[in-house]
Amino acid sequence: MKVWLSWGRRRRFLWVTGAFVMLWVVTQGFVRLIASSEQELTAEGRELFIHEWTPDDPLSGDGDGLGPVFNANSCVACHSQGGAGGAGENKHNVRAFSVLPNRNDSNIYGGVVHANATVEHLLETDEQVLGQYPIIPGGVTVIGNCQVRLEDFNPVEFEELNTPALFGVGLIDEISDWSIRQNAWGQSLTALGKEFQGNFDATMGKVRVLPDGRIGKFGWKAQFATVEEFVATACAVEVGLSNSYRQQDQPGQFKADEQAEYDMTSYQLDGLTTFCLTLERPELVMPRNSKEHTAVVRGRQVFTEIGCAECHTPDLGGVKGLYSDLCLHNISDPDHNGYVREPEVPMPSNMPELADWKTPPLWGVADSAPYMHDGSSPTLEDAIENHGGDAKHSRKQYLEGINDKNRKNLIAFLKALRAPEAVAAAN
Ligand code: HEC
Ligand code: HEC
Numbered sequence: 121m122k123v124w125l126s127w128g129r130r131r132r133f134l135w136v137t138g139a140f141v142m143l144w145v146v147t148q149g150f151v152r153l154i155a156s157s158e159q160e161l162t163a164e165g166r167e168l169f170i171h172e173w174t175p176d177d178p179l180s181g182d183g184d185g186l187g188p189v190f191n192a193n194s195c196v197a198c199h200s201q202g203g204a205g206g207a208g209e210n211k212h213n214v215r216a217f218s219v220l221p222n223r224n225d226s227n228i229y230g231g232v233v234h235a236n237a238t239v240e241h242l243l244e245t246d247e248q249v250l251g252q253y254p255i256i257p258g259g260v261t262v263i264g265n266c267q268v269r270l271e272d273f274n275p276v277e278f279e280e281l282n283t284p285a286l287f288g289v290g291l292i293d294e295i296s297d298w299s300i301r302q303n304a305w306g307q308s309l310t311a312l313g314k315e316f317q318g319n320f321d322a323t324m325g326k327v328r329v330l331p332d333g334r335i336g337k338f339g340w341k342a343q344f345a346t347v348e349e350f351v352a353t354a355c356a357v358e359v360g361l362s363n364s365y366r367q368q369d370q371p372g373q374f375k376a377d378e379q380a381e382y383d384m385t386s387y388q389l390d391g392l393t394t395f396c397l398t399l400e401r402p403e404l405v406m407p408r409n410s411k412e413h414t415a416v417v418r419g420r421q422v423f424t425e426i427g428c429a430e431c432h433t434p435d436l437g438g439v440k441g442l443y444s445d446l447c448l449h450n451i452s453d454p455d456h457n458g459y460v461r462e463p464e465v466p467m468p469s470n471m472p473e474l475a476d477w478k479t480p481p482l483w484g485v486a487d488s489a490p491y492m493h494d495g496s497s498p499t500l501e502d503a504i505e506n507h508g509g510d511a512k513h514s515r516k517q518y519l520e521g522i523n524d525k526n527r528k529n530l531i532a533f534l535k536a537l538r539a540p541e542a543v544a545a546a547n
Contacts, residue, residue, distance in 0.1 A: 158394070165395025168388055169195045169204055173359055175238045183362055183383030187238035189371045190360035195392075198283040198358070202539035205399045207488035208283025210495040214358070215246075217374075218474070219253045220275045220463035228463075228471050229253075231374035232357055233278075242371040249276055249374065256464075273464045277474060281340055282495030284480065285488045287540055288401030289338070291439045292446070292481070293347045297335040299437030300446050301327055307430065307445065323430040323510060325447025325479070329470060337446050340493040342478040351393045355384060363389050400540035402484030404441055412532065419533025422526045426517035431479045431510075443482035443537070450475040453508020475509070487539035500534050 168179075172194045177185030191214055192198050198208040219229040237243040258270040304327050311324045327335055328342035336342035344350040352365035356376070360368040361383040370377035407413050423429055432443040452475040467473055477493045490496070491503035507515040518527065538546065 161391045161394045162398050164388070165391035165393070166204065168392045169199075169395055172197075173361065177383075179388070180361065180383035181385065182381045184381070185361075185383060187236070187360040187368070188242050189234035189237045189244055189369055191232070191235050191358045193236075193359065195354065195359070199286055201285065202287075202484070202487040203541045205286040205396065206539060207285040207484075210280075210282060210490055213280040213282050213495055215278060216281055217246075217249055217276055217278045220277055220461075220474070221467060222256055222273055222275045222464040223270070224256060226465050226468065228468060232369070233374075234360075234369065234371075237371060238360075244372055244374075246278065248372050249278075250274075252374065275464070277461060280494040282490060282493060284340070285402075285484050285539060286396050287399050287484050288439075288442075288481075289347050289399065290397035291401055292337055292442070293397060295337065295437035295439060295446070300335050300337070303433055303436055303445055304447055307447075310430075323427070323449070325431060325445050325449055326472070326476065328448055328472065328478070331470060335446075340477055340480075341472050342446060342448060347396050348389075348393045351396055352389055355389070355392070365389070400543075402441075402487075402537060402539050403543045405536050405538045405543055405546045407536065415529045415532040416536045418526070419529035419531070419536075422522060422530045423533055426521060426530075427511075427514040428530075430514070432482050433479075441483055441537075443485075444479045446478060446481075448472050448476040448478055449510045451477070451507050451509040451511040453512060482534065483537055484539040485537045486535045487542055500531055 171179065173180070173186040173190075174193070175185045175187060179185075186193055192212060196204045198212040199205050201207045201209075215233040215235065217231055217233060219225075221228055231249070233244050233246060233249060253276050256273045256275060258272045260267055260269050262268070304325050308324050314320075330336050330343075330345055334345040336345055338344040338347065338350045344353070349365065352363050355361040355363055356366040356368050362368045362377070362380040363382055363384040364386060367376040367378060367380045368383070369375065370380075404416075407416060423432075424434075429443075431445055431447070431449055433445040434441060434443055436442050436445065450473060461474065463474070485491075485500070489500075490498050491500065492506060497503035497506050504515060504518050518530070522530075
């Protein structure tokens, strides 16, 4: 039996349906509009990432474009391995310096000695840094009732920084401070448990708490909380592009030039940040060959068994396969990878020690040589052998606790952690 609606009801039915259809069209339109403007922003960000900046660049508005002091003329010059956003070679290492706390000044300062300048006479040198922060002469001084002889103290420590890959940084950006703290507490509890059993090799990472209370996740010292802030600083410091967050450096002064006009609009900065945030994450690529497949599976077990996973936490804050706790550790070793100088007075309590570095995420590690903060390890094997300090138990296990086959399995596992381009090629 057919049911006919009355005219009035039919009209109401048509109105309501019509309204729904309209609403659907409008919202779909909005969704698409937002998606397409997001895509446009990412595409423009990509252009800016690979753009080779020049002095007075047409893209830099009222600013002076590239420089005057800079490390490279594009982001991609350094971040290039396995595609735009990748890691970098040692020839592009950044020369940074720290001014250590001393008897005249208990603060720590830092800066970058730029590798390039738009005009030759502005080129920066180490000597300029040493001139600005000269050796503090020693002598005899009286502390309490004692005469104390103080040595001369050079407060400047230079360090090379190798370019890390940016793949997947958007996911790291979303890891909550709480997850990092919770994981670090877990490490401390396990460590305490082990100490009760007389084992003092346990791992305890230091969460980097920034002056404003947020947790640092980016940079070798975990000195930035967000990708956005890192990108803005990279524009200013690496390429010499002033922006509303950070101005370019004043040549030879090793600090921001407050007078410099902006080289970038907030839209450009947004685009560049969005591009970085949306870079695909690295993946574990399982070999098709069954023997190699078995090696990778076994290698992953060995990785946990010999304590690598204590710091290189496989999953953190919902991000699977990251292999980092995003904490700082001192893994340097006086008799292995060089002596690390102590400051004259203790570091300010919220600052990392000189030998503290963030556990680098190992995702994509197969495509990011050379390794360690200074790029001093050309191979994965060498990187592992350079683990001293808080990681020496793990190195000992690697060198003496497992057989040659399992050492190879471990390396096979690390070599299966690939950057996005290699992941795509493998599929
Ligand atoms: C001269 C080489 C060089 C150039 C040019 C360069 N970078 Fe970097 N980048 C580095 C180094 C070295 C680090 C690590 C620095 C540190 O930890 O203090 C880094 C780190 C980063 C990080 C943090 C990654 C992480 O996970 O910790 C981001 C984001 C980044 N760069 C973005 C950019 C962008 C965007 C540009 C272009 C405006 C750029 N970089 C230009 C060398 C470079
Ligand atoms: C106590 C914490 C800790 C343990 C345990 C540990 N690591 Fe590390 N690992 C680090 C830190 C910190 C760095 C960075 C050091 C630096 O840059 O000077 C690092 C660096 C690395 C690197 C270089 C990555 C890069 O991008 O430069 C590799 C590879 C690596 N570790 C693998 C391993 C393996 C394999 C094991 C187990 C045998 C292991 N680690 C055990 C903390 C640890």
